[in-house]
Amino acid sequence: MFDGDIRNDRLVFSGAALIFLEEDDPSTFVPYHFAFDGTAFTQLPDTVSIAEFQEIHDVDFPISSGVDLESCVQPRPDTIATQDGISLIFPTLCRINSSVDGGASGIIGVILPVDNKSLELDGDAICRTEVAHWLTLDGFADPAVVLCAIVDQPYRQGSMSRFWMDVIFYRQHAGELYNMRADSRNFQRIN
Known part of the structure; x- marks a missing residue:
């Protein structure tokens, strides 16, 4: 769950991702809270969505x-672009810890194309x-949890918002990335 917005080409979002063993057993929940403000991750703002x-x-x-x-870190210091050459605004990668003791460690990165570009993939x-590249970087090699915040599509016609944002949640197990999204897009419309 997260809130996101683009204000004058400045991406702002905050929220939480959740791992659980049993959906009906909150004692198995492990939360990961995050906030991003334009150029970097920050402390959480006052927000009602997490509460x-x-x-x-x-x-x-x-x-x-x-x-x-x-x-x-900037994950590709030699170029501010994805592997496929998509130019990005402030690509950022950080380690993230759970909000409860004993939760698995992870990483979180941001992919925001320049000039409001619509991504083809x-x-x-x-x-x-x-993520495959992120896992080659020192200090980011073996996270159990990976969060990828991406502004990846224009929003559909008739909407009040121009773009989709997604925070895609992965678990890494035995060298494989498992996408933890639900059946439908875990999206957030952003202005």
Whole structure:
């Protein structure tokens, strides 16, 4: 669950991702909180969405960002683009920790094309290519959890918003990335 917006080409989003063993057993939930403000990950802003999310699931986790702000890097320092040559605005990759003790460590990255460019491939395909690169970087090689925040498609006709944003959640197991999205897009319309 997350809120996102683009203000004057400045991407802003915050929210939480959740791992669970049993959907009906909140004691198995492991949350990962995050916030991004234009050029970098930040501490969580005052927001009601995470509190509402916790209320829906009858849980009470600490509400603070799990992003390790000191670990953040530009994942391709020689070029500000994806492997496929898509130019990006402030590509960023950081380590992220869960908000509860004992949760698996992970990484979180941002893919925002320049000039509001519409991407030709779907977000999952682009994220998988970029994640494969992220996993080759020192300090980012073996996360159990990977979050990829991507602005990947224009929104559909008749909407009040111009773009889709997705925070795609992966689990890594035995060298494979498993997409943790639901059957439908885990999207957020952004202006």
